[in-house]
Amino acid sequence: MTTTVTETTFQELVQPLRRELVAHCYRMMGSLQDAEDLVQETYLRAWRSFDRFEARSSVRTWMYRIATNACLTALEGRSRRPLPTGLGAPPGNPNAELRTRDDVPWLEPLPDRVVWGEAPPDPGDVATSRDSVRLAFVAALQHLTAQQRAVLVLRDVLCWQASEVAATLGTTVASVNSALQRARAHLASLDADAVPTLPDDDxxxxxxxxxxxxxxxxxxxxxxxxxxxxxxxxxxxxxxxxxxxxxxxxxxxxxxxxxxxxxxxxxxxxxxxxxxxxxxxxxxxxxxxxxxxxxxxxxxxxxxxxxxxxxxxxxxxxxxxxxxxxxxxxx
Missing domain, CATH: 3.10.450.50 (Nuclear Transport Factor 2; Chain: A,)
Incomplete structure (x- = not known):
């Protein structure tokens, strides 16, 4: 009976977080399939350690910590997921033959239905705002190291304190601030000429x-x-x-x-x-x-x-x- 109650309690606490965790893992990985696999891994890790959860942080923060570290482990030794514009080559000749690169793990799109279902995004939800998953932003994240990517997402998307990020990544506040500064500078150089897109209601x-x-x-x-x-x-x-x-x-x-x-x-x-x-x-x-x-x-x-x-x-x-x-x- 105790096990059943624990499982029910666990699901009630973590199930509402699934969509935003998918978005979080997608930002880190650049792939919906990888994101869904890592969210599943996150839930497995969380369940195995649920009896040791001491509520010193919120369940949401705890789950994000597990998900972030699962992504960092998965990214070890992996190539980044670019788009063609991210390969560094100049624009191509439209009259030339097309050439495929099957050796490149390309960035994939994130269907809105996966994150928001049939409802439009909540303007107040910073974890899954449109800006936080827009394609140009996720493509730019691919130019960062895995550690820089995690720091920038946790600080600038989820609005965590530097101390929280440091605890999650097992590093120092100084290292977090340094990584964030480099990540912001790199993204600013990539996004310098971006033009605001028209909103849905325009x-x-x-x-x-x-x-x-x-x-x-x-x-x-x-x-x-x-x-x-x-x-x-x-x-x-x-x-x-x-x-x-x-x-x-x-x-x-x-x-x-x-x-x-x-x-x-x-x-x-x-x-x-x-x-x-x-x-x-x-x-x-x-x-x-x-x-x-x-x-x-x-x-x-x-x-x-x-x-x-x-x-x-x-x-x-x-x-x-x-x-x-x-x-x-x-x-």
């Missing part, structure tokens, strides 16, 4: 997204180009090249997109990392069925679509709760 966002979808579905490349910011960036892991500028992106689409005419492409809308995602389905030339092709993550600013990150992994459609093919539309 009618300009809804209008532009509708026009963007229409332009793709009608395969009007000139119209697509007109909806892009002049200095837009476009990247498509696992392809190693990335592209800058609306005209180059237009050339890329004309050269490499398998669509040929209006109706070849259809979209479903979803979201990830607190931003719009458009799931693109390409029509099969043999049977006419639209099948999962790519996910486009968009950053939309007042100047247009400023950044597009594209993933071709069909498994991501399943993680987003999306079908792998669309029903045939009569007529």
């Amino acid at each position: 009618p300009r966002l809804r209008t532009l997204l509708a026009e963007y979808v229409k332009a793709f579905e009608e395969y009007d490349v000139d119209r697509i180009v007109s909806l892009l910011a002049a200095d837009v960036t476009w990247q498509m892991p696992p392809f190693e090249e990335w592209y800058r500028g609306a005209e180059d992106v237009g050339a890329l689409i004309r050269r490499h997109c398998p669509a040929e005419a209006a109706g070849d492409q259809r979209f479903l809308a979803t979201s990830a990392n607190g931003a719009p995602v458009l799931a693109l389905y390409m029509r099969d030339k043999v049977d006419g069925v639209h099948r999962a092709f790519q996910l486009q993550h968009l950053e939309v600013t007042p100047d247009g679509v400023a950044a597009v990150t594209v993933w071709f992994d069909k498994e991501l459609f399943t993680r987003f709760g999306l079908p792998l093919e669309l029903p045939v539309v009569d007529g």
Whole structure:
């Protein structure tokens, strides 16, 4: 009976933290699959030591400490998860052949449904705010050492005291402050030219997204180009090249997109990392069925679509709760 009560108590205390712990591990790892695995590991470690939990800190703080150290252990000896823009190469030639890098563990998107379910994020929840999981921020974190990453997330996202971070990481307050200073400086240099994106309730966002979808579905490349910011960036892991500028992106689409005419492409809308995602389905030339092709993550600013990150992994459609093919539309 005692064991049953303990298990029930444990679940009641820790289960409400699962979503934010997934977000925390995702920031550290850059992968939803890794994050979910490490949250599971966190719960196992917590359960094994639950009888020794002395309530000198909150359960939430205790769980974050376990999760952070689980991530740090998992990151030992692992390569970072970049996006193509993070490889250090200049923009590519849109008319050249595409080259894949299957040896790189690419950064993955975080479906909003995993963190917030069907409800929008709580503006007061700093642990899972949009800014704390936005794709550019998580990509920038990948440039930091694992220790710097942990310090910055615990201090600047979770707003922990330096002493709490030091206790979690088994280091000194001075070391924490030094690591934080270096991490902030590095992120500032990466994010120096960032332009604020349009909020969800801005009618300009809804209008532009509708026009963007229409332009793709009608395969009007000139119209697509007109909806892009002049200095837009476009990247498509696992392809190693990335592209800058609306005209180059237009050339890329004309050269490499398998669509040929209006109706070849259809979209479903979803979201990830607190931003719009458009799931693109390409029509099969043999049977006419639209099948999962790519996910486009968009950053939309007042100047247009400023950044597009594209993933071709069909498994991501399943993680987003999306079908792998669309029903045939009569007529």
